[in-house]
Amino acid sequence: MKRHFRELSVAAALAFVLIGLAVLAPAFFQPQPLLSLVTREAPTLVVACGMALIIICRQIDISVGSQFAVCSVAAGLLAAKGLPLPLVFLSAIALGGVMGAINGWLVAGPQLPSIVVTLATMVTLRQGLNMARQGEFVNLPDGMQWFGMSQVAGQWTLVSAAFLLLAVMAFVMKHLAAGRFIYAVGTDAEAARLAGIRPQLVTFSTFVLIGALTGIAAMMNIVQSPQVQPASGAGLELKVIAAVVVGGVAISGGRGNLWGVFVGLLLLACVSPALTHLHIEAYWEKAIQGAIILLAVVADGLRSRKQKV
Numbered sequence: 476m477k478r479h480f481r482e483l484s485v486a487a488a489l490a491f492v493l494i495g496l497a498v499l500a501p502a503f504f505q506p507q508p509l510l511s512l513v514t515r516e517a518p519t520l521v522v523a524c525g526m527a528l529i530i531i532c533r534q535i536d537i538s539v540g541s542q543f544a545v546c547s548v549a550a551g552l553l554a555a556k557g558l559p560l561p562l563v564f565l566s567a568i569a570l571g572g573v574m575g576a577i578n579g580w581l582v583a584g585p586q587l588p589s590i591v592v593t594l595a596t597m598v599t600l601r602q603g604l605n606m607a608r609q610g611e612f613v614n615l616p617d618g619m620q621w622f623g624m625s626q627v628a629g630q631w632t633l634v635s636a637a638f639l640l641l642a643v644m645a646f647v648m649k650h651l652a653a654g655r656f657i658y659a660v661g662t663d664a665e666a667a668r669l670a671g672i673r674p675q676l677v678t679f680s681t682f683v684l685i686g687a688l689t690g691i692a693a694m695m696n697i698v699q700s701p702q703v704q705p706a707s708g709a710g711l712e713l714k715v716i717a718a719v720v721v722g723g724v725a726i727s728g729g730r731g732n733l734w735g736v737f738v739g740l741l742l743l744a745c746v747s748p749a750l751t752h753l754h755i756e757a758y759w760e761k762a763i764q765g766a767i768i769l770l771a772v773v774a775d776g777l778r779s780r781k782q783k784v
Contacts, residue, residue, distance in 0.1 A: 482735035500752035518692035525685030533728025541600035543708030546693035551613035551703035575686020661728030
């Protein structure tokens with residue numbers, strides 16, 4: 476119980492919010508709006524899973540929003556040229572992996588601070604995309620939206636795919652050596668090295684993984700609309716970092732699990748529609764989300780201090 480106190484606390488907060496909405500705004504639980512909400516958050520969940528691994532490894536990647544935009548536009552352009560959907564999908568994943576590999580090489584090789592490296596790539600990618608597109612949208616071909624299925628079928632496909640990916644990654648992190656290596660490096664890289672783990676390789680691989688996941692998330696996002704916006708992904712990095720921190724992943728690395736991240740994302744995602752249903756001004760959304768994040772960080776700091784004592 477103590478081990479999962481943070482995750483259980485977030486789950487309790489989510490349950491409290493949902494119960495409050497059930498009493499005060501039962502319209503929130505209408506099937507189609509609720510499905511649409513979960514569908515919109517599916518790409519964010521995929522990126523948040525990758526961000527959780529990065530932070531557990533005691534790194535950070537604030538370039539995911541820019542990578543998301545680049546992958547989205549590139550995939551849209553390829554689709555517009557008539558490339559088959561499976562190849563478009565693989566191209567987005569590969570492009571994301573390449574961008575992640577660049578970050579990973581700069582962090583794991585010269586051992587530059589990840590915050591500095593990803594800040595530089597975030598700005599470079601975003602500004603490069605702005606200059607290349609000049610704000611011009613990419614029109615997607617017919618049959619691209621919802622993978623050519625009906626809207627409801629497409630929504631369930633996206634939600635199921637995101638949940639399946641979450642479950643697989645959670646299993647890997649808990650039961651397989653690859654996942655335990657990430658925890659070990661995040662806890663103490665030198666001790667991990669002495670135990671036969673290669674911290675640089677683990678760090679590099681984790682950055683490649685989050686890049687590939689960002690490519691997947693970009694594809695999951697663009698199929699929800701007939702157009703691709705070059706500004707897509709703006710603020711995504713803050714949203715996923717917030718979900719990870721609220722979900723119980725220690726910002727200092729080495730601790731956390733993906734199910735907590737899932738609950739944390741759901742809690743943050745409920746804020747905006749809850750305010751709408753309760754007829755509360757929208758500008759309170761960021762304030763409430765900020766308060767939730769602050770409480771999570773303070774709780775994590777107090778817990779870490781208590782463990783040291």
